[in-house]
Amino acid sequence: MAYRVFFEEAINPFCLLDGEGRVVDWNHKAEKVFGFSRQEVVGKLDPTFPDAQTYHDFLQEVKEKGKTVRTFTLLTRDGKELDIEVTAVYRNGEYFLMKRDLTPQRYAYLEKMKALGELAAGIAHQLNSPLNAILLITEVMEADLQDHPSLEDLKMIRRQALHMKSVIEKILNYVRVHEVKEPCCLALIARDIADLYRKSLDQHRIVFHIESSGPDPCADCTFIGDRSGIEQVIMNLVSNAVDAMPEGGKIEIRCGREGDHVVLRVKDEGVGIPPENLRRIFQPFFTTKGSKGTGLGLAIVERIVENHGGRIEVHSEVGEGTEFVVRFPLHQEANHD
Numbered sequence: 001m002a003y004r005v006f007f008e009e010a011i012n013p014f015c016l017l018d019g020e021g022r023v024v025d026w027n028h029k030a031e032k033v034f035g036f037s038r039q040e041v042v043g044k045l046d047p048t049f050p051d052a053q054t055y056h057d058f059l060q061e062v063k064e065k066g067k068t069v070r071t072f073t074l075l076t077r078d079g080k081e082l083d084i085e086v087t088a089v090y091r092n093g094e095y096f097l098m099k100r101d102l103t104p105q106r107y108a109y110l111e112k113m114k115a116l117g118e119l120a121a122g123i124a125h126q127l128n129s130p131l132n133a134i135l136l137i138t139e140v141m142e143a144d145l146q147d148h149p150s151l152e153d154l155k156m157i158r159r160q161a162l163h164m165k166s167v168i169e170k171i172l173n174y175v176r177v178h179e180v181k182e183p184c185c186l187a188l189i190a191r192d193i194a195d196l197y198r199k200s201l202d203q204h205r206i207v208f209h210i211e212s213s214g215p216d217p218c219a220d221c222t223f224i225g226d227r228s229g230i231e232q233v234i235m236n237l238v239s240n241a242v243d244a245m246p247e248g249g250k251i252e253i254r255c256g257r258e259g260d261h262v263v264l265r266v267k268d269e270g271v272g273i274p275p276e277n278l279r280r281i282f283q284p285f286f287t288t289k290g291s292k293g294t295g296l297g298l299a300i301v302e303r304i305v306e307n308h309g310g311r312i313e314v315h316s317e318v319g320e321g322t323e324f325v326v327r328f329p330l331h332q333e334a335n336h337d
């Protein structure tokens with residue numbers, strides 16, 4: 001049968017599931033990429049999904065929409081994590097899944113980003129000294145020219161120069177790698193940040209809710225890492241959540257242990273991210289905020305998370321809100337840089 005040949009010879013892993021999510025068929029490529037043989041998986045739930053809840057929620061979504069494309073971190077038989085794009089279709093009571101391994105592209109992308117980041121940092125570094133000189137001189141001039149007609153123009157120059165300085169600092173932050181060392185409790189760091197921003201959050205009519213799970217909350221959301229980096233991760237995610245809710249709303253932060261990972265979830269009820277932007281939000285300089293954003297926030301977040309051997313995912317519905325999920329391994333194999 002032509003379908004059978006196509007299914008078996010396909011260059012991507014394919015699998016067919018029944019209405020309950022149990023595997024009916026599993027091609028050669030799926031055996032090769034994930035290490036599970038066909039006999040092993042037929043009749044069982046797809047074993048590559050990290051947990052039953054994620055699997056169930058995904059299939060539910062596919063059933064409702066008919067077709068869905070999502071990226072997951074899936075597991076091989078020997079526990080290796082792979083970035084996989086899953087295209088799923090629901091027809092006549094069956095699910096058809098095509099999985100595409102994004103790991104090679106991801107490495108190539110990270111290498112490219114690293115090189116680009118270093119180039120940007122080099123330029124930023126060169127711009128830093130003349131900019132500092134401009135700031136210093138304009139500050140002195142402002143004091144000298146108090147009643148001068150050009151004072152407003154001068155103030156404008158200074159404001160623009162300050163904006164440039166904040167962009168340069170972000171670029172330098174993007175490439176700066178801190179040594180990873182002290183215990184970081186996600187719940188405590190989130191609380192400190194909330195306290196720091198309490199006034200501004202109140203002004204924006206933002207309600208902040210922090211929750212840590214487990215019998216010993218601090219122990220369950222603590223891992224060894226770079227505290228200032230983790231602060232930046234939470235700060236950037238929170239500041240994006242605030243921007244996404246111009247009319248105010250609730251930001252929920254949940255921290256806890258899931259297997260051998262410490263997991264941070266930052267959820268808002270904001271405008272959401274359109275599907276066509278989801279792939280681009282982690283790219284340096286991608287912003288929808290015009291001159292108010294640099295587009296470096298999430299690029300910095302992703303880099304810090306990866307330097308901790310962690311992963312970041314995003315789930316978003318336009319008009320409903322967005323959730324970022326960050327997983328940090330409890331025990332790191334090696335510093336990734």
Ligand SMILES: Nc1ncnc2c1ncn2[C@@H]1O[C@H](COP(=O)(O)OP(=O)(O)OP(=O)(O)O)[C@@H](O)[C@H]1O
Binds near residue numbers: 241268
């Ligand atoms: N919680 C969110 N809700 C809706 N959109 C978001 C959210 N987080 C990020 N985005 C989108 O992703 C884009 C990139 O975010 P990123 O933090 O990298 O840059 P930015 O917020 O635009 O600028 P900066 O962080 O420098 O202020 C944002 O411009 C926005 O379109």
Ligand SMILES: [Mg+2]
Binds near residue numbers: 236239240297298
């Ligand atoms: Mg941001």
